[in-house]
Amino acid sequence: xxxxxxxxxxxTMGIDGQDGLVYMQCCGQGEGVQKKLNAGSATTDWSVxxxxxxxxxxxxxxxxxxxxxxxxxxxxxMDEIMxxxxxxxxxxxxxxxxxxxxxxxxxxxECCGGDLSDSGSSGYWSxxxxxxxxxxxxxxxxxxxxxxxxTDEGLHMELDQGACEEPEARRCKSLSRGxxxxxxxxxxxxxxxxxGMKRHIRILHLGGGSEQSHREEDFxxxxxxxxxxxxxxxxxxxxxxxxxxTSCSSTQSQDTTVLSSPLSQSAPSSVWQIHTEHLYQACSxxxxxxxxxxxxxxxxxxxxxxxxxxxxxxxxxxxxSVGEQWLQRNSTSxxxxxxxxxxxxxxxxxxxxxxxxxxxxxxxxxxxxxxWCTACRWKKACQRFPD
DNA sequence: TGTGCCGGGCA
DNA sequence: TGCCCGGCACA
Numbered sequence: 010x011x012x013x014x015x016x017x018x019x020x021t022m023g024i025d026g027q028d029g030l031v032y033m034q035c036c037g038q039g040e041g042v043q044k045k046l047n048a049g050s051a052t053t054d055w056s057v058x059x060x061x062x063x064x065x066x067x068x069x070x071x072x073x074x075x076x077x078x079x080x081x082x083x084x085x086x087m088d089e090i091m092x093x094x095x096x097x098x099x100x101x102x103x104x105x106x107x108x109x110x111x112x113x114x115x116x117x118x119e120c121c122g123g124d125l126s127d128s129g130s131s132g133y134w135s136x137x138x139x140x141x142x143x144x145x146x147x148x149x150x151x152x153x154x155x156x157x158x159x160t161d162e163g164l165h166m167e168l169d170q171g172a173c174e175e176p177e178a179r180r181c182k183s184l185s186r187g188x189x190x191x192x193x194x195x196x197x198x199x200x201x202x203x204x205g206m207k208r209h210i211r212i213l214h215l216g217g218g219s220e221q222s223h224r225e226e227d228f229x230x231x232x233x234x235x236x237x238x239x240x241x242x243x244x245x246x247x248x249x250x251x252x253x254x255t256s257c258s259s260t261q262s263q264d265t266t267v268l269s270s271p272l273s274q275s276a277p278s279s280v281w282q283i284h285t286e287h288l289y290q291a292c293s294x295x296x297x298x299x300x301x302x303x304x305x306x307x308x309x310x311x312x313x314x315x316x317x318x319x320x321x322x323x324x325x326x327x328x329x330s331v332g333e334q335w336l337q338r339n340s341t342s343x344x345x346x347x348x349x350x351x352x353x354x355x356x357x358x359x360x361x362x363x364x365x366x367x368x369x370x371x372x373x374x375x376x377x378x379x380x381w382c383t384a385c386r387w388k389k390a391c392q393r394f395p396d
Numbered sequence: 397t398g399t400g401c402c403g404g405g406c407a
Numbered sequence: 408t409g410c411c412c413g414g415c416a417c418a
Contacts, residue, residue: 368400387410390401 190231368394 189206191198193214200206368391369381378386382393 370399383410384401388401388412 192231 188199188201189203191200191206191209191214193210196214198206198209200209369385372394373380382391384390384392
């Protein structure tokens with residue numbers, strides 16, 4: 010039975026005779042599932058218990074010299090039944106059985122499965138055929154989650170990861186009908202799966218699965234969707250956000266197009282928010298969005314877009330202070346100058362030399378402090394008269 | 397010494 | 408998050 014199961018679902022099942030550990034590795038994915046068995050007790054919280062261990066001992070030679078206790082025929086039969094159940098459930102996964110290296114057809118795996126692939130598992134565990142729950146998980150996972158059983162750290166990591174991402178995957182699918190277009194010169198292939206697109210880029214264009222190419226995949230595809238195309242030209246703010254950016258800000262852009270992207274979720278909060286609310290920290294947007302180490306849509310956005318789009322003033326419902334309102338009305342041009350000049354300031358800790366422009370303090374004087382811009386009142390970099 | 401503003405604290 | 412201020416750098 011175990012041998013049959015080995016072909017069906019399990020590639021390797023190793024046993025540590027010292028600790029009673031059984032290592033199961035599914036389909037060679039490197040996603041080792043480590044089970045610590047109660048070798049001595051007959052508790053059946055997890056079906057593959059000591060009996061199963063002994064079954065495994067029958068099929069897999071072990072190097073240790075542990076004595077094998079006598080096993081009754083009933084026990085052997087029960088072992089076979091248990092092993093059959095476990096292995097059958099494991100082998101039921103279509104993803105497990107499918108070859109991992111081919112290009113995924115559209116619809117194979119939806120968006121958020123790509124998160125898993127970043128960790129090197131290439132999304133093999135991101136079974137995502139619609140909302141169908143993963144086939145092998147009910148038997149194994151439910152048994153793993155049963156109370157009274159020693160906590161399996163490694164497996165819990167997998168389970169937690171899946172538990173955390175599955176709602177997100179559903180949310181992605183419910184909110185976005187996006188597709189992913191390969192930006193590789195001359196390719197332009199469109200896939201509905203981020204994982205598929207990543208794999209497409211990695212295999213066909215980057216030529217392998219090296220660590221670097223793993224990170225570079227994000228640069229060679231873009232997200233396209235009908236929603237995006239519909240809403241993009243409507244107003245400056247959505248065109249600036251363009252999905253990835255809107256999803257970056259969880260608090261302020263709920264009314265805009267939401268094209269949820271795992272990459273964009275890891276991106277910093279929106280430049281728009283930074284520019285409008287904390288302009289005196291204007292060095293942040295440039296450094297953040299152009300950071301070469303962050304493989305996000307934000308990085309992929311051409312620098313020109315990053316610097317130009319936030320300059321477009323857009324009406325916002327946010328309550329602003331008097332100074333900021335004045336700033337929004339009058340200093341759009343100077344703001345763009347500030348943004349473009351902010352890299353010269355370098356890191357925020359670098360204190361730039363004093364500029365020539367008069368500040369609010371000089372213009373209005375201390376006695377008219379209420380007319381200062383907000384930043385000046387807060388002893389921040391002047392917004393109204395930036396250098 | 398005055399000014400600009402970073403960094404941090406407070407509510 | 409908004410607001411304020413100590414303290415530092417610079418002119």
